[in-house]
Amino acid sequence: MNGQTPARHYYKKLVPSLILILNCIQFLSHPAKADPILLAFVFAVYLAFIWIIPYVASTAVSLCIFIGLWLLTDFFWAVSGQEQGAAYFLIVFLMIYAAFRLPSRLSLIFTACLIGGNILLLSSQGGSLNTIISNISIMLGLYVLFSSMRFRREARKEAERNHAELAKMHVQLEHAHKELQKAHAELQEASVLSLRYAVLEERTRIARDIHDSIGHELTSVIVQLQSLPYILKSSKEDSEKIIQNVLSVARECLQEVRSVVHQMGRSESMVGLTALRGLIHQVEERSGLHVSLDTAGLSEESWPPNVSETIYRILQESLTNIIRHADASHAAAVISNDKSHLYVTITDDGQFTGSLTYGFGLTGMKERAEKAGGSLTFSAVQPSGLKIELSLPLMTMHKEQKDEQR
Template sequence: MRSPTMVDSAFAAALAVGGITELVVGAQDETQVVPAVAAVLIGAAAMLLRTRAPLPGFGLAVLVFATSEVPSTGAMLTASMGLGLLVALSSVAQRCSYGAGIAAAAGTFAAFGALSVLGDRPWDVIALLLGIGTAWGIGRLVRREQERNAELAAVAAQLALEREARADEAVRVERGRIARELHDAVAHIVSVMTLQVGGVRRSLTVGGGHDRETDVLRAVEDLGREAVAELHRAVGVLRALASEPDQPEGSPEHGLTPPPRLCQVEQLAERVRAAGLLVDLRVEGEPRTLPGGLDLAAYRIVQEALTNVLKHAGPARASVVVRYEDTELTVSVADDGPGGPAGHPGHGLTGMQERVSMYDGELVTGAGPDGGWSVCARLPVPRA
């Protein structure tokens, strides 16, 4: 059995001190001192069972109270005994079943009500009824609050699990989409390389005298086609794992249409302006050719950030800055809309974070100093 709580121990000690003080002030006869002190101490000890064994503790408190009601025992009824009895009854109502609490309250009222009537103190019945009803009601209210808190904690835990599951699902879908887009970029590059190798091979074949070179180029061409086929199969597996629908018609995967690149950000800004958003675009530094996947990631970050501004910022102006440096590419999108940061976070930011993490970059998002929302991605690039 676990030890009584510190609260129970302190309460029991307080009842013992209060009861003995009341006995001393009451100036008992010498013959009443021992049984009176014993009754006070036993009643106080019953409080040690209030938490771990409420029914036995209540029974002990009732026994002490009833014994003190009988003058022949030599015990003296003290206020501490009455308080202990009510607290024990409240504990039964709080920690035991509803039926046990009702039975304890009714039995206590019946027993001590009869003693009050037989003892020519009928008015004590009213005080007894009020005390017992109050103690039982407090116990039931505490129990109801505890059950409500437990239910709220369970609901909060369930919501946290669901929120985590939705976040994991968003990350999985974004990773699948990023993998598919990288597949498009790499497949396009490999396809163009294969076509170029095939053109060179055919030109050598027409000229003649380059059998060895022709064989090497044919092998490279075959490997290129095989690589594209493997990429198609890989993205098919990714889509199946993500339970995504088939690639829509017109996607780069259905042909050699290249994926978008950062150099096309001006066309992107024009499309967003046509949708009703004022966009200021500034390119700093010397634009240069970037690795295909990183180029696509930077374009998608700008695209997603502008989409978020359209969705959440309301009437606003967006500022897009693309900065080329020796070892870093920085793209930032900021708006001055009244929408504030509350509406911006979502799956779009999840996708941005995944793209930036893929290239060991850094993504900073948050409210701007003058309101609105800002997104800034820093991506390391090979030195020019």
């Protein structure tokens, strides 16, 4: 019981049982005033008590059994008339068992009652004062001895229980420490990956800005330089004008490089329709491509800077691709909106018939649109040419405007 092994459990009952049996044999072998049958009966009751009491869980029931045995022993003592015989042995045995079995306070009270009962019985039978004092001293000494043994046993059990709990807590703490180490390692790995992703995203942004801005300007430079030899032969004034345009574009390229190097996330010069008209004017001057801008379906011209930049860069890259690859003479940009979306459509009359290869420019355009919460699609125009359709949500734009105003 209470976590003990079965062998130890039976040992704790066999030892007192053997003591009772040996003492019963000893008392029966010597003539006494007590009836041998009554003596054997009382010892048999004590023997049964030893084997039954461990299974009694209730303290009140255990106390009643102890009191019953005490009364039976006193009756046996009164009937037998023995002063130092079997009855006294059973009283002492009962007191020792109570010191082990009953709670501390109850065992002390029960022992005091046993001593008081002994004094009364000895006095009624004419016992001397020395005999009474001797019996009391023996009982007190045995009670203190066995009570201290019980206290040490309970203290040892408590220490073992505390040690087991501490060992369990230590195991739990080690497990928690390992979990924390694992979480720390995962967090460090996630931080490294997040940093790498941020660096990669920033590199992609810078590369896209260089491609969209500087690439567009350099395309204009190349087109004008390609036409310069022919113009030099025909008109000196036109050639000087082209050279001035090339220098102007080169300076703008330099400014764009500085902007990218200094990681200017947004450019105030790329806000609204004014910037788009300026871009179209530059393209027409430098390339000869005629570009029309239709804003008849536009009811709102106030856009957040990131949306303005998205439209500007996509229009810029679209015109650059038309100049480089489409061999077109005319391009058209239409901007409109409804209650939920802003729409930009760019078409040309170039040579595109349906086979489209996604390079860095087209991929960057789609990424810009998706990053702004919108979408970008490409389709063919009959009989030839390319249509680019951009859609951006207005609710996101309005929310960003309110956030920026805050």
